[in-house]
Amino acid sequence: MQLFKLFRKKTFPHGIHPEEYKAETNAKPTRRLPFAPEIIVPLSQSIGKPAKAIVFKGQQVTRGEIIAEADGFMSVPIHAPVTGSIKAIENVPGAKGGKQTAIIITTALSSGQSVMDSGLQQDYQSLSRKELIQAVKNTGIVGLGGAAFPTHVKMSIPDDRKIHTILINGCECEPFLTTDHRLMLEKIQQLILGIRIAMKCVDAPKAIIGVEDNKLDVLAAIQPYLPDDQSIRIEAVETKYPQGAEKMLAYSLLGVEIPSGGLPSEIGLAVFNVATLAEIGALLPTGRGLIERIITITGDDLEKSGNYLAPIGTSIRYLLDYAGFTGTEVELILGGPMMGISASSLDIPITKGTGGLLVLDKRASEADDISPCIKCSQCLQACPINLNPSELGLLAAARKYDVMEESYHLNDCFECGACSYVCPSNIPLVQHFRIAKTLNRERHLQNG
Amino acid sequence: MAKSSLKIDLRTSPYIRKAHSVPQIMRNVVYALLPLAAYAIYQFGISALALLCTTVLASMATEALFNYLSHKKQTLNNYSAVVTGLLLGMTLPAGFPLWMGGVASFTAIALGKTLFGGLGFNVFNPALVGRAFIQAAFPVSITTWTPALASNRFIEFIPSSLAIPFMKPLATADWSAQVTIDGFTGATPLALMKFQGIFTDSYDLFLGTVSGSTGETSSLLILVCGLYLMWRKMLDWRIPAAVLFGTALTASFFYYLDPSQYPSPTFMLFSGGLMFAAVFMASDMVASPVTPLGIFVFGCLVGFLTVIIRLFGGLTEAVMYAILFANAATPLIESYTQPRIFGARKKAQEKS
Numbered sequence: 001m002q003l004f005k006l007f008r009k010k011t012f013p014h015g016i017h018p019e020e021y022k023a024e025t026n027a028k029p030t031r032r033l034p035f036a037p038e039i040i041v042p043l044s045q046s047i048g049k050p051a052k053a054i055v056f057k058g059q060q061v062t063r064g065e066i067i068a069e070a071d072g073f074m075s076v077p078i079h080a081p082v083t084g085s086i087k088a089i090e091n092v093p094g095a096k097g098g099k100q101t102a103i104i105i106t107t108a109l110s111s112g113q114s115v116m117d118s119g120l121q122q123d124y125q126s127l128s129r130k131e132l133i134q135a136v137k138n139t140g141i142v143g144l145g146g147a148a149f150p151t152h153v154k155m156s157i158p159d160d161r162k163i164h165t166i167l168i169n170g171c172e173c174e175p176f177l178t179t180d181h182r183l184m185l186e187k188i189q190q191l192i193l194g195i196r197i198a199m200k201c202v203d204a205p206k207a208i209i210g211v212e213d214n215k216l217d218v219l220a221a222i223q224p225y226l227p228d229d230q231s232i233r234i235e236a237v238e239t240k241y242p243q244g245a246e247k248m249l250a251y252s253l254l255g256v257e258i259p260s261g262g263l264p265s266e267i268g269l270a271v272f273n274v275a276t277l278a279e280i281g282a283l284l285p286t287g288r289g290l291i292e293r294i295i296t297i298t299g300d301d302l303e304k305s306g307n308y309l310a311p312i313g314t315s316i317r318y319l320l321d322y323a324g325f326t327g328t329e330v331e332l333i334l335g336g337p338m339m340g341i342s343a344s345s346l347d348i349p350i351t352k353g354t355g356g357l358l359v360l361d362k363r364a365s366e367a368d369d370i371s372p373c374i375k376c377s378q379c380l381q382a383c384p385i386n387l388n389p390s391e392l393g394l395l396a397a398a399r400k401y402d403v404m405e406e407s408y409h410l411n412d413c414f415e416c417g418a419c420s421y422v423c424p425s426n427i428p429l430v431q432h433f434r435i436a437k438t439l440n441r442e443r444h445l446q447n448g
Numbered sequence: 449m450a451k452s453s454l455k456i457d458l459r460t461s462p463y464i465r466k467a468h469s470v471p472q473i474m475r476n477v478v479y480a481l482l483p484l485a486a487y488a489i490y491q492f493g494i495s496a497l498a499l500l501c502t503t504v505l506a507s508m509a510t511e512a513l514f515n516y517l518s519h520k521k522q523t524l525n526n527y528s529a530v531v532t533g534l535l536l537g538m539t540l541p542a543g544f545p546l547w548m549g550g551v552a553s554f555t556a557i558a559l560g561k562t563l564f565g566g567l568g569f570n571v572f573n574p575a576l577v578g579r580a581f582i583q584a585a586f587p588v589s590i591t592t593w594t595p596a597l598a599s600n601r602f603i604e605f606i607p608s609s610l611a612i613p614f615m616k617p618l619a620t621a622d623w624s625a626q627v628t629i630d631g632f633t634g635a636t637p638l639a640l641m642k643f644q645g646i647f648t649d650s651y652d653l654f655l656g657t658v659s660g661s662t663g664e665t666s667s668l669l670i671l672v673c674g675l676y677l678m679w680r681k682m683l684d685w686r687i688p689a690a691v692l693f694g695t696a697l698t699a700s701f702f703y704y705l706d707p708s709q710y711p712s713p714t715f716m717l718f719s720g721g722l723m724f725a726a727v728f729m730a731s732d733m734v735a736s737p738v739t740p741l742g743i744f745v746f747g748c749l750v751g752f753l754t755v756i757i758r759l760f761g762g763l764t765e766a767v768m769y770a771i772l773f774a775n776a777a778t779p780l781i782e783s784y785t786q787p788r789i790f791g792a793r794k795k796a797q798e799k800s
Contacts, residue, residue, distance in 0.1 A: 018464060175464065247790060257791040329455040331463060338462045346454070364457070365465040371526065372568025374470055377684060377738035385790035390738045391782070409789045417462035424467045425568070431460045 009213065011238035012248040014384050016418045018175050018241055018338070020214065021363075025298050026178040028306040030186060033322060035107045039082050039313035040092055040349040041067065042102040046142035047149045048074030053103055059086045060108075064116035064288055067103055076140045076150050078103075079289030081311035083111040093345045095334055102349070105313070120287030124197045132201050139283045140290045140352070145169060145180075145244065145273035146335055148353030151280070154270065155201040161265045163204040167253060168195060170211040170218065170274040171237065171244035174336025177356040179294040180274050182307045184211070184218040187278045188225050194281030195232055202270045209234040209274065210249050241338060242416040246271040248384055260412050275355070295319070295350055299359035301327030310350060317346035319357050333358040338417045371425040379419035379429065385412050389419035389429050396432035404433075405440050413437075470567075473682045474527035480673040480683075481534045481728070487669055488662040492542030492594070493601025495609045496662050500537040502546045506553035507533030514562040528567045532556055535575035535728060538663025539721055539768070543594040543606035543620055547613040548586050555581040572775045573732040576768050583768070593636055593660065594620050636660045638720045638758065638765060647711050653718035660720065667723040674727035683731055686740075690747020691726035692717060697748070698755040716755060725767040726750075735775040742778075742785035749774045749781075 044050035051068035061067055061080040068078040084107040094100035122135055137152035157163055168191075172180040184191065195207050211218050213236040226232050237243055237252040247258045250269055258264050264271050279290055291312060298305045303324025310319065316332060333340040334354050350357070379389035387409055395404045404410040410433060419429040468476075488496045511529040515522050523529075536556050540549060556578025564570045583590050594606050611617035637660070641647055653667060664670075677683035699716035716722065721729075730736065730750050737746050750770045757766030 018466065251790075259793050260789060260791040261793075262791070328453065329457065331457045331459060333461075333463055337464045340461055340463070342458050342460065342463070344456060344458055346456075358463075360463055364463055368469060371470050372566065374473075374568050374733050375736070375738050376473070376733045377743070378467070380738055380740070380787065386787045387789060388739065388786060408786075412789055412791075415461075421462050421465050422467050423465075424470050424473055426465070426467075426469070428460065430462070434460075 009238040010210075010235060010252045011240055012243070012251045012384060014382055014386070014418075015240045015242060015248070016382050016421055017239075018421065020239070021176045021298070022178050022181070022214065024176075025296050025306050026181050026215075028182075030182050030294050030307040030309050033308040033310040033314065033319070035082050035113060035311060036314045036318040037107050037109075038087070038315070039084070039105045039107060039311060040102045040315060040347070041078060041081060041105065041313040042092070042094070042100045042349065042351055043068055043078065044100060045078065045148060045312075045351040045353065046076060047147065048072075048076075048153070050101070051075055051078045053089050053101075055086050055089075055103065057086050057088055060084075061086060061105065062116040063111075063113055064118070064291055066289065067105075070137065074150060074153060076137060076142055076152070077289065079140055079291050080105065081291040081313045082107045083113050084108040093348055095341050095343055095348050095351070097344060102313075115288060115291070118287035122285055122287055124193075124200060124284065129201060129203065132197065135284055135287070136197070136201065136280060139280065139288065141276060141279055141283070142290075142352050143273055144275035144279060144293060144353065144355065146339065146353050146355055148351070151272070151276055154272070155198065157202050157265050157270065162268060163202040163265060163270050164268040165206040165208060165254070165270075166195070166198055166202060166204045167246070167249055167264075167269060167271045168207060168209040168274055168277060169244050169246065169249055169271060170209050170215070171249060172215075173212060173239075173241045173244040174338055174340075174356070175241075176298050176358050177296045177336050178298075179296050179307055179355050181215050181218065183275055183278055183294055184215070185221050187282065188222055190281035191222075191274060191278040192225050192232065192281070193285070194277030194279070197280055197284060198270070198272055198277055199231075204270065205231060207232045208253055210237050210243075210253050211235070212237055212239040212243055214239040241418065242384055245384065245414060245416060247414075260409070290352060293350075293352065293354070295354060296356040296358075297323045298356065299330075299333075300361035300363055301325055301330060301359055312352055313349045315347050315349050316343055316357060319350070320346070320359070325359065327359060327361050329361070331360040331364050333360060338421070339415065368426045370427055373425055373427060376424060378422040378424065382418040382422045384416060384418065385414070387413055389433075392436075393419075393427050393429045393432055396436050401436040401439050401443075404436050410436055410440070468680075468682060470528075471526045474531050476677060476680055476682050477531050477728075478527055478534065480677045481531070481538070481663070483673055484538060484663045484666075484669055484724075485534065487666055488538065488542070491596040491601075491665065492606075492662060493598065494603070495594075495601070495606040496542045498546055498605070498609060499540060499542065499544055499549050499662060500534065502549040503537035503540070503553045504530055504533035506550040507536070507557050510554045510557035511562065514558065518562075520566070523566060526567060529557060532561070532574045532578075534663075535573075536578050538724065538728075539575070539579050539661050541590065541593045542596075542662050543592060543608040544589055545586075545608055545611035545617045547611065548582055548589055551585070552578040552582045554578075568734055570734055571778075572772055573729055573735050576729060576772050576775075579768055580772060589617055591639075592617075592620055593639075596660075596665065636720065637715075641711055641715070641719070647715055653715070664721040664724040667718045670723045670727050683727070684733070684743065686743045687731040687736055687747050688726040690744045691722075691730050691750045692747075694748035694751020695722060695726075695754055696751070698752045702755070702759060710759060716758070720758075720765050720767065722754060722767050725754075725771060729767075730771050730774070735778060737778050737782045737785065739782055739785040739787055741787070742781045745781050745785060746774050746778065749777065 091099040560574030560577030608617040699713040702710040753770035
């Protein structure tokens with residue numbers, strides 16, 4: 001049995017193997033993107049409460065300066081991505097449709113754009129856990145893997161829970177995206193420091209970095225930096241979608257199941273994205289804030305696809321221009337092709353959680369007609385958490401949203417999209433489930 | 449500059465998909481059935497060809513008619529009517545009167561499919577609904593088998609094929625006796641087993657050099673065609689496997705109870721329409737369960753019922769009723785076999 005395990009890849013049951021398309025960008029080193037003439041900084045860039053603007057129209061701001069402060073525990077501050085003047089604080093098109101409030105900064109062209117010195121020198125070893133978590137919050141860091149959950153909240157583990165291991169997610173299981181891949185080659189020291197900080201924040205003795213086995217160069221590159229005492233390890237897991245989901249990663253690496261509806265801390269785990277920890281390692285020692293991030297610009301109709309270090313608030317329009325975009329009719333996706341958001345306007349800016357700008361033209365799946373479910377059971381074999389998407393889809397069509405939740409575990413769905421990916425009838429299953437969840441939430445609110 | 453004329457398409461995730469479409473799947477099932485049809489025509493000649501053409505065309509016409517009457521979009525291009533027609537034709541004796549074949553197709557599509565709302569909503573396998581109907585309506589014709597490999601099969605119809613509608617078909621006994629080559633009889637292996645206690649050699653059954661329904665004789669060919677579909681991932685291998693498992697298990701039980709009275713499991717597996725039904729009929733996705741455990745239970749139920757009816761029922765062929773019964777039980781099976789979700793808690797499990 002032990003021998004059998006030796007040859008078995010670390011993985012989870014079900015899931016899908018989409019075409020990766022990563023070779024187009026994963027060998028290109030990260031390059032710095034110039035500053036756009038205008039930067040749009042939404043006040044809500046994470047799950048939780050939007051930040052509160054503390055600047056006024058016409059005010060001069062320096063790159064790295066706090067322009068909006070955290071509003072309560074579930075909120076993080078926002079720092080100026082550029083030196084310039086505040087043009088306006090107004091409603092702009094939001095990525096998820098509708099409007100969002102944003103601070104618009106006109107970039108000062110004459111400025112050298114050097115980052116404001118916070119005057120802080122923070123050594124994580126001399127800070128207490130509480131101080132350290134506050135310092136994480138001050139950097140304005142949120143989960144950079146896409147979920148944008150405030151990291152300091154995740155680190156605030158209740159006293160009655162003991163974390164034995166932190167898992168660092170370097171899977172990057174979304175096709176096309178390669179930011180984490182580049183980061184794990186280019187920012188190793190910051191990553192290791194970030195891991196140590198996170199270990200201290202949650203008081204965990206062990207850390208495991210999980211990387212999909214399509215990035216074996218990362219394993220070789222990181223290995224020399226790891227401590228001899230095995231407190232931080234790196235492990236390869238099978239390249240399979242959605243390997244990067246925290247439930248899947250925990251199962252692949254440790255063979256444990258995060259309980260339905262529960263948090264990883266319930267079984268002594270904390271899960272962070274590699275990019276999040278690398279940024280903490282880079283920013284926290286000098287007390288700076290998160291003002292830029294790596295983004296993969298990739299897909300069809302681009303002359304210069306690649307990984308770019310872009311100021312937060314750069315518009316899609318500017319990114320496309322810079323990457324030599326030539327298309328006329330496309331889908332613009334913020335994030336990856338499985339879970340990203342379809343952007344409706346070129347004026348939408350990238351935010352802290354945006355890991356990719358994907359342009360799909362010829363590779364976009366064709367909008368075939370939807371035909372009835374033929375109960376082929378492909379979706380059941382794709383669903384990583386063993387739901388019955390076929391039945392859920394039929395219930396959604398019948399608008400039995402309450403049954404979906406009560407008898408078919410709708411709320412366990414984390415919308416990875418594997419079921420829609422394999423559906424021969426082209427049923428937009430995930431979309432059905434999103435709508436069902438939203439309506440259920442409204443219903444629960446109404447019923448108190 | 450990104451052009452102002454740029455057209456941005458809005459959709460919801462996921463933006464990439466990789467799936468065989470429903471028409472693609474159905475088309476490939478047709479491809480997989482064609483070798484079987486060819487072998488049937490080789491065995492039974494122009495009568496088989498005419499019968500298969502009749503059932504396919506009648507199925508398509510019925511589907512088109514009902515779509516037209518209910519003002520629905522035509523669904524012929526998804527090939528499911530072709531599949532139903534072919535499947536139905538394959539389960540009929542080669543000399544089956546063509547007009548009855550037409551009636552069977554009409555019933556299959558009308559009662560088995562469109563009545564429930566078309567593809568995806570049928571509770572039963574439509575082809576089997578059609579066959580069950582004519583089994584009751586024309587009990588004689590559907591059990592009148594003619595010998596395979598008759599010498600004049602490519603130039604002459606089996607007399608019963610061209611029966612005039614609503615008239616009694618010509619008797620085929622004389623014709624059969626006239627064309628029979630040594631060693632071939634009209635009686636199917638199952639009938640021989642049931643009424644005369646003769647067990648046909650499993651090897652002949654496997655290769656299909658026996659009498660039987662049009663497309664059901666060669667287990668080997670059926671398996672090869674099924675493997676093609678499984679390789680293309682258009683057929684769920686678990687259903688045929690479970691059916692064969694259930695059959696073998698039940699047959700073994702009786703065989704070891706009394707080998708002189710009951711046939712061996714291999715005979716059960718390779719005789720009659722079992723192989724064809726396991727690979728192409730029971731695996732009808734729409735009318736079978738989707739849950740992993742449900743699929744296993746469904747298959748075993750089909751196998752179990754087939755053996756029981758074959759041994760103790762009044763009919764020689766049983767697999768059709770076994771599948772229809774299991775189809776009916778599918779919602780029940782599914783409701784008891786919902787998969788355990790990832791990270792399920794003890795308490796939650798008790799509740800559901």
